[in-house]
Amino acid sequence: MKTSQTLDVHKLRADFAVFDELVNGRPFAYLDSASSTQKPRQVLDAMREFYEHSYANVHRGVYTLAERATAGYESAREKVRAFVNAPSNREVIFTRSATEALNLVAYAWGLDNLGPGDVVVVTELEHHANFVPWQFIAKRTGAEFAHIPIDDLGELQLDTLDELGSRGNVKVVANNLVSNTLGTINPVEKLADWAHAQGAIMVVDAAQAAPHRPIDVQALGCDFLAVSSHKLCGPSGVGALWGRRELLEEMQPFNLGGEMIRSVALDKTSWNELPYKFEAGTPAIAEAYGFGVAIDYVSAVGLEAIEQHEHELLVQAMELLAEIPGVHVFGPPADRRTGIVSFELDGVHPHDVAQILDWEGVAVRAGHHCTQPLMTRLGVAATSRASFYLYTLPDDVDRLAAGLLKVKGTFGV
Amino acid sequence: MSEFDQLYREVILDHYKNPRGHGVIEGADAHAEGENPLCGDEVTISVRFAEDGETIDEIGFEGRGCAISQAATSMLTEMVKGRKASEVAELPKEELLDEIGIPLTPIRLKCAILGLGVLKVALHRAKGTPLPEEWRGLSEGLEFD
Numbered sequence: 001m002k003t004s005q006t007l008d009v010h011k012l013r014a015d016f017a018v019f020d021e022l023v024n025g026r027p028f029a030y031l032d033s034a035s036s037t038q039k040p041r042q043v044l045d046a047m048r049e050f051y052e053h054s055y056a057n058v059h060r061g062v063y064t065l066a067e068r069a070t071a072g073y074e075s076a077r078e079k080v081r082a083f084v085n086a087p088s089n090r091e092v093i094f095t096r097s098a099t100e101a102l103n104l105v106a107y108a109w110g111l112d113n114l115g116p117g118d119v120v121v122v123t124e125l126e127h128h129a130n131f132v133p134w135q136f137i138a139k140r141t142g143a144e145f146a147h148i149p150i151d152d153l154g155e156l157q158l159d160t161l162d163e164l165g166s167r168g169n170v171k172v173v174a175n176n177l178v179s180n181t182l183g184t185i186n187p188v189e190k191l192a193d194w195a196h197a198q199g200a201i202m203v204v205d206a207a208q209a210a211p212h213r214p215i216d217v218q219a220l221g222c223d224f225l226a227v228s229s230h231k232l233c234g235p236s237g238v239g240a241l242w243g244r245r246e247l248l249e250e251m252q253p254f255n256l257g258g259e260m261i262r263s264v265a266l267d268k269t270s271w272n273e274l275p276y277k278f279e280a281g282t283p284a285i286a287e288a289y290g291f292g293v294a295i296d297y298v299s300a301v302g303l304e305a306i307e308q309h310e311h312e313l314l315v316q317a318m319e320l321l322a323e324i325p326g327v328h329v330f331g332p333p334a335d336r337r338t339g340i341v342s343f344e345l346d347g348v349h350p351h352d353v354a355q356i357l358d359w360e361g362v363a364v365r366a367g368h369h370c371t372q373p374l375m376t377r378l379g380v381a382a383t384s385r386a387s388f389y390l391y392t393l394p395d396d397v398d399r400l401a402a403g404l405l406k407v408k409g410t411f412g413v
Numbered sequence: 414m415s416e417f418d419q420l421y422r423e424v425i426l427d428h429y430k431n432p433r434g435h436g437v438i439e440g441a442d443a444h445a446e447g448e449n450p451l452c453g454d455e456v457t458i459s460v461r462f463a464e465d466g467e468t469i470d471e472i473g474f475e476g477r478g479c480a481i482s483q484a485a486t487s488m489l490t491e492m493v494k495g496r497k498a499s500e501v502a503e504l505p506k507e508e509l510l511d512e513i514g515i516p517l518t519p520i521r522l523k524c525a526i527l528g529l530g531v532l533k534v535a536l537h538r539a540k541g542t543p544l545p546e547e548w549r550g551l552s553e554g555l556e557f558d
Contacts, residue, residue, distance in 0.1 A: 349479035351452055351524065356421065367452060381453020410421055411480075412430070 006309040012301065013391050015040035026361030029396035034180050034208060034340050034387035035365055037233045039294075046293040047235065047286050058285055059259065059276070073285055076292030077275070083295045084206075084225060085216040086242045090274040093241045093248075094288050098207035099129040101226035101241035102174075104278065105203055106133035108254040109224075109247065110172065114141035119168040121200075123148040123156055124377050125179040125186070128370040130205040130226075134174055144168055148175075150377060154182040154331040161194055170198035177209035177220075181369045181385065182331030183314075183340030185209075192221035201247065207231055207239075211389070212310060212338050214303040217242055229287065233390075234294030238287040241278075248274055255280035298390065306390045310339030313388045313397055317341050320401035326413055327404060330378055339388035342369070345404060347413035350384040356410060357384075360403040362396070421480065425513065429480040434490030438473040442466075443498075443539030447531035447557040449523055454478030456486050456528045458535050467497045467540075474528065481513070481521050486528030488512050493532065502533055502542030523555065530555055 013019045018038045021028050030038060050072060056065040058073045074089075081092045095101040110133075114120065120138045122131050124147050138145040146164050148156050156175075164170065173195035177188050192202040202222040206215055211232035217225050224243045230236035253260055253271055257280040262270040271277045298306065315334050318341065321327045326346035331337055345353055350366035357364050365385045368375045375381060386400055441459035448455040456476035463470040472490045476483055489509060493501045506526050510517065517525055534557045536542045 349452070349454075351479040351481070351521070352421075355521070372450075381450075411426070 031386040033389035079292040098226040098228035110137040116142040118143040183337035229291035428484035428487040432487040445535035454482040
C-alpha cells in the first residue's frame with residue numbers, strides 16, 4: 001500500500017471514527033470533502049465536554065458557567081482571527097455558514113451602496129452562495145450584474161477586466177479563492193488590486209480555500225472573506241465573516257434582535273459595537289467552540305502540509321484518470337489547482353458513476369455542485385467530482401480509478 | 414443477487430442501451446417534455462391515440478440522462494401501450510417502481526418518475542385528464558413544458 005510522503009495519514013485517520021464504517025462491505029473511501037468534511041474525535045469530545053462543563057448563554061450571565069461559556073466562544077473568535085490573519089477580533093463575525101456570511105455582505109453592504117450605473121462583478125466559477133445573493137441585490141438596486149468568464153482550462157480571463165470596468169462604476173468584485181468544482185486557484189490579489197482601482201470592494205468566498213491552504217486576509221488585500229466550519233473538520237451550523245472595520249462600522253445590521261443592540265426603546269434603538277452588531281440572538285455557542293477546536297486541529301496538522309499532501313493525491317489522480325479512455329477531467333493542470341477533480345465519463349451519466357462507485361465503497365459527488373453557471377459554460381448538466389483532504393489515502397485514489405473501470409465494464413463503454 | 418447487481422441488472426441496462434419506444438411520433442395527439450435541472454435528465458414523450466381517441470396506440474420517447482431515468486421511461490412505454498388515457502393518468506408510481514424492481518433512494522426516485530410525470534402532463538394537456546395531488550408534490554423540482 002502506498003503511503004503519503006507528507007502526512008502520516010493512517011495516524012490522522014485514527015482520529016476519525018467514521019473511517020471504521022464499512023460501506024457495502026468495503027472500507028470507506030470518502031472523496032467528497034469539498035462538500036463537507038468528517039469530524040475528528042478531538043472536535044467531538046471538546047464539544048461534548050463544553051456542553052457538559054461549560055455551557056450557558058453567552059455575554060449575559062454573571063455566574064461562573066456563563067463566564068466560562070463566553071470565554072470559550074470568544075476564544076473561538078480569536079482562533080478564527082488568527083487563522084485568517086485578521087487585524088482585529090472586532091472584525092470577525094460568527095454566522096451560520098459561509099453562505100450566510102456572503103448574504104450578510106450582499107444585503108448589509110449592497111443594499112445601501114449599489115444603484116443604477118453601478119456594476120457588480122462575479123465570475124463564472126462562483127458557487128451559488130457568491131453568485132445568487134449578488135444577482136438578487138443587483139436586481140433590487142438596479143445595478144448591473146456582470147461576470148468574468150473562464151477559458152477552456154477553467155481559469156479566469158483577466159483580459160476581460162478592462163471591458164467590464166467600462167460598463168459603469170464597478171462597486172463589487174466577488175470571487176472564490178478556490179473553485180469548489182474545478183479546484184482552480186484564483187488570483188485574488190490581482191482582482192483585489194483591480195477592484196480597489198475601480199473603487200470597488202473585494203469579497204472573497206474562502207469556503208473551499210481556507211481548509212486546504214494558508215489564508216491571510218491582509219496579504220490577499222480583500223475587504224470581506226467568508227469561511228465555513230463544516231468544510232474544515234468543524235461542526236456544521238457555524239461559519240465566519242471577516243470584514244474591514246471601517247466598512248463594518250458603516251453598514252446597517254443584517255439580523256436584528258437581542259445581543260446586537262445597546263438599548264431598545266419604543267422610539268429608538270441603538271446598535272451594539274462590533275462584532276456583536278452582526279450577531280443577533282443566541283449564537284451556535286458549542287458549534288463556534290467546536291469551530292475553534294477544528295481550527296486548532298487542522299493548524300496542528302499544518303495547512304502547508306495539507307496542501308502538499310493533497311497535491312500528491314491530485315497528481316496521482318490525474319495520472320490515473322488520464323489512462324482511462326473516455327474519462328475527461330475539467331479544469332487547470334495539477335500545478336494550478338487544489339485537490340478537487342471534476343470529470344465526466346463518456347456514455348455514463350454522473351449519477352450512474354456515483355452509484356456504482358458507492359457500491360465499491362467510494363463516495364464521490366454527482367451533480368452541479370452549486371455552480372450551475374459553470375456547468376452551462378462547460379456544456380454539461382452535471383459532473384462527477386472527487387475531492388481530497390488530510391485524511392484521504394493514496395489507496396482511496398487507486399480505488400476511484402478501479403471503480404471507474406468497473407463502471408465502464410458495467411455499461412460496456 | 415447483490416444490490417449492485419439488482420440496480421444495474423441486465424434488464425435496466427438493456428432498456429438503457431436499447432430503449433423501447435424510442436423516437437418521435439409524427440402528428441402526435443399528445444406531447445410534453447420534462448427535465449430535472451439538478452442533474453440534466455431530460456425526457457420528451459409523444460403519444461398517438463387509437464380511433465376511440467382514448468386508447469394509447471403509439472408512444473414514443475426521446476431523452477438523455479442517467480440509466481434509471483431512461484430505462485424507467487422505456488419500461489413505461491411498454492407498460493402503457495393499449496391502455497386508456499384516463500387509466501394512465503391515474504397510474505400510481507408504485508406500479509412503475511415495481512416494474513423497475515429495486516428500491517431507490519429519494520434522489521434516484523426522481524430520476525425514475527420523470528418519464529411518468531412527462532406522460533401525465535402530456536395526457537393532461539391533450540385530454541384534460543387530472544394531475545393528481547400526490548403527483549404535484551412528487552414532481553417538485555422537475556420542470557415540464
